[in-house]
Amino acid sequence: MITRMSHVSIYVLNQDSAFDFYVNKLGFKVHTDAAMGEGMRWLTVTPPEQPELEITLMSITEGMMFTKESAATMKELVKKGTFGFGVFECKDIFATYEELKAKGIEFTKEPKKEFYGVEALFKDDSGNWFSLGQKQ
């Protein structure tokens, strides 16, 4: 029986810039930042109030996960904003929106009341998009 999810991956174009985005802008905590040799860096962060879920900020490079061609294709797709990797929750969406906007984060949808709650959409520094929600 599966009991929990421990890791989830987000593919990013640049791990240094992703570190700045997720840690310094979104306020996530660094869980593991380890050099694995040959340019591989294992970088995981956790949402501030969810320390048990590690989000792996995975670089798209030829090697373990991708061939040269598939890495190039994946980078293009990420840049284009093809992937929506998840939904983040916050306690006060208007305060969170104002703060992230002030930090220069690009929103593709301002907070709007929907039948399921208030929702906004924003992009990370690579082009991945996320929903930001506040439960009703």
Added chain:
Amino acid sequence: MYILSTANYPKVNLYRRIVKAKLFIDNNYSKNIDLDNIADEASFSKFHFIRQFKKIYEKTPHKYLTVVRIEKAMQLLRTNIPVSEVCYEVGFESLGSFSGLFKRITGFAPSAYLLRQQHIKAQILKTPLNFIPGCFAEKKRLEEKKQY
């Protein structure tokens, strides 16, 4: 530096002023700031400001400032900076009050936290594959074998 939103929703100005004060704390935690500075930043009376801040962030501005300072201290300790240096770097004036608050919030004395982080770092350097999930570690081992 900051870009104000163009969104329009109820109490938009109140939100902007409180967020501005929160960002003021985030950016000035290392200085000798007090509640008056922070309330001034948000253009509120002190009492009204504390109430509104707590409503949004579930902490008083003072408690929030303390948490920011301790979290920054944890970050600096992870980079091997000595405890006494970290204490002043994050805005405390006395090592005693820094150590006491650090222990109350994290459960560790700053020096014990520093040692623990140094130990984890050494372990990562020694056995990096133990720190990543099994499937990736296995793949990495196979990749390494391929090169020989």
